[in-house]
Amino acid sequence: MLFCVFAKSELRHLFEVLSYNCLVGPTVKETSPESWPLYAYEQVFDFADLAFEHTTTSHSPKKYFLPHRLTMASYALNDQSWRKEVHFTPETPVVFFGMHACDINALNRLDKVLLDSTYPNPFYAARRRNTFIVGTSCSPQPFCFCESMDCETVLHGCDLFITDIGELYFCEIRSSAAYQVLQGISTKEAKSEHHALFIQAAKKRKAQFTSQMDTTDLVRILDMEFQAEVWHEWGRRCLSCGTCASVCPTCYCYGTEQLIDLTLGSARKEMRLYSCNLVDFAEVAGGFNFRPESATRLKYRYYHKHRGFVEAFEESLCVGCGRCGQACLADIAPVDVIASVRREAEEDG
């Protein structure tokens, strides 16, 4: 990997070099009742609107790769024939300017299922392969536990990764496209003093984490505690609203639906993101629901993230962004749920 440094004033030039593409980045969307800025990924046209040094966005960049609603195919029918059009052709290339490590790691995990698996999802693949990602370091929020999930840094999945080292930005160059882009701005070779500042910044960030999840032997503990009472306790609180999956950068469950025009002249097939917490998630033909209680649905979400995915891919499907706990109206946060399961295991022992 190549490293360089550049003056903070050069960030605007990097933005300008990349902004001949569709450029998406963190922006201040609204202000909370406590007067905190609320960030969202949006298309950015002006550098002044970019909130590069942002904290966690309410929603992840997942919506650009797996939109909540997507037309997969459309059909036109007439008396003589019919025509089908599949809509997975790559869209306009997108530059993501300022993505945190947790969200890049989330995309790497989605890749395992939707890109590199036996049955890749062409709609996801078209979007994912058509992007240029500029990652950036963050300041951990009280709810962030990405460090516990080994997701506070990235080794792949982006083109550039920029870390604030005080007077300068330290830049990790991870693709040949990124190398070319950097020719358009003024950079310097990273020297040993810059490496030292980078390591100091990483240490400082690590020390700021206040939220942690103990993942030691978690797969075994989950296997042992499958019938634990705590699942019912959390289930009684859960509103089955699906907000957690909506904000989660790694939840990818979706359903498909055929929508036929009343004239029978056209139809379309839609993909809609879904949540395993919703009451009809496990309903099958004939109306039978094999997960009718909220406790079993909530448990399923945790077992998929922290048990099944780990067995299949040797890492968790949770990157520790903390968004689901922040968004949940019932105050259900992964750190608390997993801690309660561990407590029950210890009490059982």
Ligand code: SF4
């Ligand atoms: S855990 Fe929270 S956000 Fe998720 S479905 Fe239940 S109430 Fe909604």
Ligand code: SF4
């Ligand atoms: S489960 Fe929650 S904390 Fe984990 S990646 Fe999803 S939203 Fe983030």
